[in-house]
Structures are given as C-alpha cells and as structure tokens.
Amino acid sequence: MRGLLNQNIAEFISDNPIGFPPVLRYTGQVEKVEWINFDAAVTAKNSTAKGLHFFDSDYKLNRLWEYPQRYISVLRRFKYVVQPDFSLYYDFPVALQIYNKFRNHWLSAYFAVNDIQIIPNISLSTPNNFAWSIMGYPENSVVAFSDIGCSRDKEDKAVLMESYKEMTDKLRPSQILYFTRSKTAPEGATVIHIPYRKDGKE
Numbered sequence: 386m387r388g389l390l391n392q393n394i395a396e397f398i399s400d401n402p403i404g405f406p407p408v409l410r411y412t413g414q415v416e417k418v419e420w421i422n423f424d425a426a427v428t429a430k431n432s433t434a435k436g437l438h439f440f441d442s443d444y445k446l447n448r449l450w451e452y453p454q455r456y457i458s459v460l461r462r463f464k465y466v467v468q469p470d471f472s473l474y475y476d477f478p479v480a481l482q483i484y485n486k487f488r489n490h491w492l493s494a495y496f497a498v499n500d501i502q503i504i505p506n507i508s509l510s511t512p513n514n515f516a517w518s519i520m521g522y523p524e525n526s527v528v529a530f531s532d533i534g535c536s537r538d539k540e541d542k543a544v545l546m547e548s549y550k551e552m553t554d555k556l557r558p559s560q561i562l563y564f565t566r567s568k569t570a571p572e573g574a575t576v577i578h579i580p581y582r583k584d585g586k587e
Contacts, residue, residue: 394453397494405487405521406494408468408505415465415504415527415562420577423449423469426459436465439506440533440564440579443472443485450488457499467529467562468493468506473518475511475544482510483517490521504529504562509548524556531564533579546571 397406420436421429424445429435437460439446446469449456460466469492471485486508493503506529510518522528530552535545549571552558563574570576 391450391453391491391495395491395495395498397491399521401520403483403487403517403520405490407521408490408493408523409497409503410523410526411502411504411528412559413527415560415575418464420465420564420579422579426456426463429462432462433464435463436467437463438467438529438531438564438579439470440467440531441470446471449492453492453495457496457501460496460501465504466496466501467504467564470506470508470531472534473508473510475541479510479514482514486518486521506531507548507552507556507558509551511544512547512551515548515551519551519555522556525559526556527560527562528552528556528558529562529564530574533564533566 399405400407418434418436420438422441423437423439424441426432426437449469469489471488473482473485489506489508493505497503505522505526507522508518509515530549532545535541553561561574562577563570564577564579566579
C-alpha cells in the first residue's frame with residue numbers, strides 16, 4: 386500500500402517535540418574506502434568494500450522514499466551507508482525543510498531496524514532554525530557532513546560553516562566524514578573527495 390507518507394510502513398517513537406525519528410549513534414572508526422552515490426548503488430560491483438552516500442539531486446532519492454522496502458537488500462551490500470540526504474535548502478519554506486528532515490530521519494530509522502548501520506548525516510538549516518534542525522541526531526558518533534550542492538555565494542558558505550560549528554559544539558562527533566568537491570575542509574575532518582559528474586554539474 387502506497388501513501389500515508391510511509392506511516393503505513395513503520396512508525397517510530399521520537400525523543401523530540403517535532404517528531405523526528407532519532408538517528409542511532411555510529412560507533413567505531415570508518416576506514417578509507419571508495420564511495421559511490423545512490424544512483425549507482427544497484428549496479429555497483431564489489432559493494433561490500435565500498436561506502437554509499439546520497440549527496441545527489443533530490444529527485445533521484447524519491448524512489449527510495451516511495452519504495453524503501455525495495456532497497457533494503459541493496460543497502461545491506463555496502464560496508465558503509467550514510468543517512469539519506471533530502472535537502473534543507475536555505476530558501477525553502479521551513480515547512481518543506483522540516484518535511485525533508487523528517488524523511489531523512491524516517492529512512493535512517495527504517496533501515497536501522499532492518500539491520501543496516503547508518504552513519505548520521507548532519508544537515509542543518511540556517512542559524513535561526515538550528516534548534517529544530519539539530520534535533521534527533523546522536524552525540525559522540527561518527528557523522529557525515531557535506532558541502533556538496535552548497536552555492537559558491539559567500540553568505541551561503543558562511544552559513545554552512547556556522548552549521549558545522551554548531552554540529553561540533555552540540556554533538557561532539559567522534560569522527561567527521563567531510564564530503565566535498567573542493568580541495569579544502571575543516572581541520573580534523575576526514576576528507577572524502579567526490580568528483581564532479583562528467584557534465585560538470587553538481
């Protein structure tokens with residue numbers, strides 16, 4: 386049965402007033418591996434030695450949200466899986482940002498109960514929305530953080546770095562996997578360079 390925003394598939398107890406399902410803590414240390422995006426997951430070879438991320442256009446993730454059961458066996462093949470990443474665009478209405486965050490958390494919880502360890506992906510809104518956008522994330526965990534898709538505008542970059550600091554201050558991650566297409570990253574982070582697509586687009 387489709388519909389009901391996946392509440393017909395599973396409901397999760399929340400520890401926050403908005404109702405975001407909690408993302409479980411990821412312990413241990415993430416080793417250096419090749420990372421591929423979700424678009425290539427189904428056809429990936431030697432996936433047990435690779436990591437899977439979702440830093441791609443949101444429309445490519447819609448099938449994951451609409452048919453999550455179909456992808457349990459796919460995600461189980463990978464050594465590491467980062468939490469899905471529906472975007473919290475700064476110029477989106479807050480209601481849409483909250484909906485996308487809910488989808489990210491719901492999918493993380495759903496795959497976790499299906500025996501897939503998920504690395505929390507910390508995606509925050511603008512500083513005036515930090516209070517709700519940091520809800521549901523674990524402390525002292527390995528986490529992922531990405532600047533992929535962030536505009537080259539100086540103000541947007543400044544907001545991104547504010548959210549990075551908020552993450553480190555409030556969540557105190559044990560390891561930060563910093564996914565980027567640039568040559569720079571915050572000091573202390575484990576840099577994971579994701580090349581541009583062949584057409585040069587994000």
